[in-house]
Amino acid sequence: MNFLKNNFILAVFTLLVATASCSFTNDSIDPGDKEKEQLLVNLISHVLKRNHFSPADLTDEFSKDIFENYIQDLDPGKRYFLQSDYEEFQAYQYLIDDQIRDSKVDLFNLTYERLLKRQEESEKIFAELIEVPFDFTIDERINTDYEKIAYSKDKKELENHWRKILKLSALGSYYDKIEEQKEELKENPDKKQKSLEELEKETRAEMKKSMLENFDNNDDVERLDYFALFINAITTHFDPHTNYFPPQNKDRFDTSMSGKLEGIGARLQKKMDYISVLEIISGGPAWKSELIEVGDKILKVAQEKDTVATSIVGMRISDAVELIKGPKGTNVILTLKKVDGSIEEITLTRDVVQIEETFAKSVIGEDDEYRFGFINLPKFYFDMEDANGRAAGNDIAEEIKRLKTEGMDGLILDLRNNGGGSLREVVEMAGLFVEEGPVVQVGLKDKRTRTLRDSDSGRILWEGPLVIMVNEFSASASEILAAALQDYDRAVIIGSAQTFGKGTVQNFEDLNQWVRNNQFGDLGYVKLTTQKFYRINGGSTQLEGVKSDVVTPGRFSYIEVGERDEKFPLPYDEIEKADYKKFTGYTNLVETIEKAQKRVNENPNFKLLDENAKWLSDQREDNDIPLNLTAYAERLDRLEKQTEKFESLSDYKNNLNFDMLSYEKALVKTDSALGDKREAWIRNLEKDIYVNEAVSVLKDLRMNNIKNDNKTKWSVKD
Known part of the structure; x- marks a missing residue:
């Protein structure tokens, strides 16, 4: 309660x-x-x-x-x-x-x-x-x-x-x-x-x-x-995804998509005029120096050539951040008020800082009889400034190679809450699982369409059982990948009744290019919708999303979320199918999906989740709140009694065991923060009922026993 x-x-x-x-x-x-x-x-x-x-x-x-x-x-x-x-x-x-x-x-x-x-x-x-x-x-x-x-x-x-x-x-x-x-x-x-x-x-x-x-x-x-x-x-x-980005907002967007920045590697917050350190990012200059700690207040900032430091007390936090960050290899001098009250001046050399939470991560899991890989992909990241920078497609390929070394029998790709990213990375990633062929169709403004294809047929890294996990917040690029692998019959999609339903492509346009002799400074960018994308089967994910093969209840099952609930979404439409061959490596795909759905429908925990979702939806409509202590307490007591039946959900624990991969075990020996994050993630996976069902699907899938002739595993589309 x-x-x-x-x-x-x-x-x-x-x-x-x-x-x-x-x-x-x-x-x-x-x-x-x-x-x-x-x-x-x-x-x-x-x-x-x-x-x-x-x-x-x-x-x-x-x-x-x-x-x-x-x-x-x-x-x-x-x-x-x-x-x-x-x-x-x-x-x-x-x-x-x-x-x-x-x-x-x-x-x-x-x-x-x-x-x-x-x-x-x-x-x-x-x-x-x-x-x-x-x-x-x-x-x-x-x-x-x-x-x-x-x-x-x-x-x-x-x-x-x-x-x-x-x-x-x-x-x-x-x-x-x-x-x-x-x-x-x-x-x-x-x-x-x-x-x-x-x-x-x-x-x-x-x-x-x-x-x-x-x-x-x-x-x-x-x-x-x-x-x-x-x-x-x-x-x-x-449309809901066309927005104006002032300069600093665009910088933040780029950082979120690339997962990197150049600076000292510290997250800051402002309280009553003072800007203090909220978190030290592992691997960054601040972390390596051991000269700065959480809770330190930054009083002044100076560049290496400055003769006078700039006070940032009372400064807008975004302006202070602009002073502190800077190109790799340059020095910044910070005057700190330490947690113990002492005043110190330190010099840090800026560097490229990787924001670890952006990137794909994986663990190896197992029960008594089955060993599986689990990869979480938070977004389809890419580096807009460096073609050789980290990108989701390459990273997923590396994770698959590592998991194969660990001896996985099946693979789960978790796209839950993945809001999308680079279209290019989707195509790269699809090619890890399917033969050469179309991945997504793109509709242009002039009604023309073009097809984006995986052309590297020799790069298939995983031909075994594959499950993709989605929810209502899996959007855009996540939906393209899930839709393509569903259309190819390559993966079983498990999750919400449908995904977010964002079937549009956005590009940034620099407003400064339109102005000569600009006297106003940086004008920022417009992120605008320039294309719609379509499945290779001719349908669209716009509004409709991707319908899961195995539908599982969740806390948002009865709450309006998604593109269809936006005020001005673009409409749904369809185009001609692309020419593609389906994967025939599974011998029991239909039976596996039917068996899984029956298992979900009969599972008492999933039934309880569904009941809880209905209850949460009802509570969202209860907006009349008493301001009398007695009435307030009675209301909470009533809600507590109503929710007692759901308490077992928080106690749920699957019978799966998870372990970090060998290379990460070596990393956490020198990076305790990374180890803490991985351990927290594993604890959550051990309580995840959806992962448990995904593993059951992997175990049910039976593969064509012909292993060496790829061509026998693909057929002309229906």
């Missing part, structure tokens, strides 16, 4: 702090900002009209949709704007299309300046409310479906809205303190008991500290960040 309750409270507080921001000043807005914004509107609208796969028509209906989405995104919790503000904004409801044509941003200027004003007012509201004790004996409730509630009519109503939100967040912590004290008194009856008033005061003090830290962090939000929100309200009307 504590797990359920704590997650609920965390969600409430996260929503609160994620949408609260204050302490903005509006002393002056650089006229150059407005000129730059007008230029960006002009450029982006031109690029979208010219290069988007299916450009949207600029109509009044288009304008209305953008207006509603933008205002909702700007103030999702209705914590700032009043009803009178909204009515004033409505003057632009049907004018955005005209403003785009004229390269105007009048609505943005109005809403941005009003937001700054309202945020400052809301910080004052918070400062006053947090000093007043909460009365948890009053019978009152809050509707947490903020999208459906009305804007506050006046400041008094807005203050009451803030009070209820703060009270809900405080109530969870207050309840926990009462329960914790009860447990402590059971163990030590002589311990001094705090009064309810003292516990309430502690709750407000903790909440005040957290909120002030959040307000301080949100000072980092700049005008360009809000302008990007406005622009993306426009771009996502073309």
Whole structure:
């Protein structure tokens, strides 16, 4: 029950702090900002009209949709704007299309300046409310479906809205303190008991500290960040994956796709003006130096040729990061306030830092009679700047070779929560499992299509049993690979009823290339949809996703997630089939799938998972929350009784054993952090019911006994 309750409270507080921001000043807005914004509107609208796969028509209906989405995104919790503000904004409801044509941003200027004003007012509201004790004996409730509630009519109503939100967040912590004290008194009856008033005061003090830290962090939000929100309200009307990327956002995207950066190898966070070290990345300069540790505060940054260090106290964290990172081989000098309070100056030589969580990883697993390989692929990564850099296709090939050395009889490829990546890597990876042939068909803007093929027929690395695991968040490139191997009858797909349903291809377009004598600095990029991809059987994964061969229930089975639940997705369609030969290496594919589905349907744990998913879906609709302690406790008690039947799910343990590969065992001897991560991963795999079923499928699959003649294992498509 504590797990359920704590997650609920965390969600409430996260929503609160994620949408609260204050302490903005509006002393002056650089006229150059407005000129730059007008230029960006002009450029982006031109690029979208010219290069988007299916450009949207600029109509009044288009304008209305953008207006509603933008205002909702700007103030999702209705914590700032009043009803009178909204009515004033409505003057632009049907004018955005005209403003785009004229390269105007009048609505943005109005809403941005009003937001700054309202945020400052809301910080004052918070400062006053947090000093007043909460009365948890009053019978009152809050509707947490903020999208459906009305804007506050006046400041008094807005203050009451803030009070209820703060009270809900405080109530969870207050309840926990009462329960914790009860447990402590059971163990030590002589311990001094705090009064309810003292516990309430502690709750407000903790909440005040957290909120002030959040307000301080949100000072980092700049005008360009809000302008990007406005622009993306426009771009996502073309389709959900067309977005504007300011320069720093593009850098972060590149890092996430390549899994590398050049810097010191430390993750940072900002709290109350101070930027401190949150994590040391294994293998990076900070880790190798042993001169810096988690919790150290960075006070100043100097480059090797600087005579004066730059203070980063109070600096926007993204700007501080820009100072600290830099090209491989260069030095950066950091002034640290160590955890023990001492002040030290250290010099680190920047290097290429690998972000290990980006890359494929594998373990060897076994039960009493079967040995299998398990590979997890978080994304289809590639290095946009270095053709010889790490790429998913090559890494998966290496993992397969290592697993074969370990003696695997079957292979599981885990694409759960893999949101996609490089189309090229999909083609490379498919070629590890199938003969030469088509992998995916690509539809172009002019209605032409082209087929991407695996041309390296000699590179097949694994011809044995293959299972691919997916869920609702397996998207894009994940869906291409799963679809291709399903169409070839090469793999059994296990997971959610369907995957995410993103059947489109995006490319980045540099906006700077369109401007001569640019006086505004880096203008950023547009990531826009330029193609749609299709299965080799002629179908599309757009909206439909990939239907699993063996459908397993999951926590999102009854919750709207996926492309089909976006507001403006591109439609589903089909094209002609490609010419391909199916894999005939399995002698019992259909029977194996039928047997597995029957096993899942009859499995009491899967039945319980399905029941839990239905319950979770129902709870998402329960947005009427009591703010009275007694009623709140009764609600939690009722939820606890309802969830008791699901507790066995958290105790589930499969009968599989997992072990790191030989080469990683050598690595963890000198990298304890990597060892800790692998051990945590293995513990999760040992509790994974889905992996257990995947292994059962591998064991059921029977291979054609002809091992040496590849051609006998492929037939002309049906």
